[in-house]
Amino acid sequence: MQYTLDTLDRAILAALLEDGRLSQVQLAERIPLSPTAIARRIRALEESGIIKGYQARIDRRAVGLEMIVHVFISLQNQSEQRLESFEAAVAAAPSVVGCQLMSGEDDYLLTVLARDLADYERIHKQELSRLPGVTRLRSSFVLREVKAATIPASMLGTPAPRGSKK
Amino acid sequence: MQYTLDTLDRAILAALLEDGRLSQVQLAERIPLSPTAIARRIRALEESGIIKGYQARIDRRAVGLEMIVHVFISLQNQSEQRLESFEAAVAAAPSVVGCQLMSGEDDYLLTVLARDLADYERIHKQELSRLPGVTRLRSSFVLREVKAATIPASMLGTPAPRGSKK
């Protein structure tokens, strides 16, 4: 996955971040390149794993998921085996949409989606309390989502300088 | 935006969450509906705001963004005006990709993307330290992303029962 993105690649990525359904022709209107050349670059970006896929952005609340809860978790110890079994359990928990190993006081930060408080109680009982090796578990509720973005186009501006060519 | 999703709508949403570029014909192969009917439903979902858009999923690290940092923030007080000016500043901070008003000890949880530690130092200086009204600011680094999902298809299963019809 050692791939050097040029300005055109980054323009394509920026456009597809904004609208993942843009056609080659539409992209060619923004980017000084023929539709075919754009298609080839997109294919290369997909095959190299830089573009991991495409997805619809769906309104959480429209599908009844009113709550986001962050769960801070500390484990008994951080042995390899502890982490592995914990992470395997997290991977199988359907309501846990995010899990990050963290620096600092707690070991993991989980992100959970729930319909409402009663649903979160169920998730807490059925999914979270069964996670192995947990010593401390603290729930923190999102009261309001102020900003929810993906990678901003501005951060595609300069590639990681690992031997810039061209 | 009071919209009652039926089973077919949810099947369409689930499919477009997995692959946002599926064509009507491809969707019609999975869902017992003609391409025309699917196109009409998708259009309705888009116009009602349930589908907010489409985007490419891009490998963070491939574009040089190696770090995710969570920043916990406490404000001097939670007056309406304080919150508003803080949130306006956050909205204008390009490296801050997430901001949530939280319950519990801290007021806000920010999510920041950075190229590396030096880049985060710059962001800390240029973007974070200038946020108005902050009394406490604690950075917590993501060591490893274990799970990063969107809304799982399983959670589309049952709509929020607000007067189920049909």
Next chain:
DNA sequence: TATGAAAGGCCGTGAAC
């Protein structure tokens, strides 16, 4: 009111240059 079928125009794909 929502679906399904058919026709026309546009797009995506792969060839050659």
Next chain:
DNA sequence: GTTCACGGCCTTTCATA
């Protein structure tokens, strides 16, 4: 990287239940 031709998809219209 571009141009061109072909096959398939998206769109619209219309008939139907």
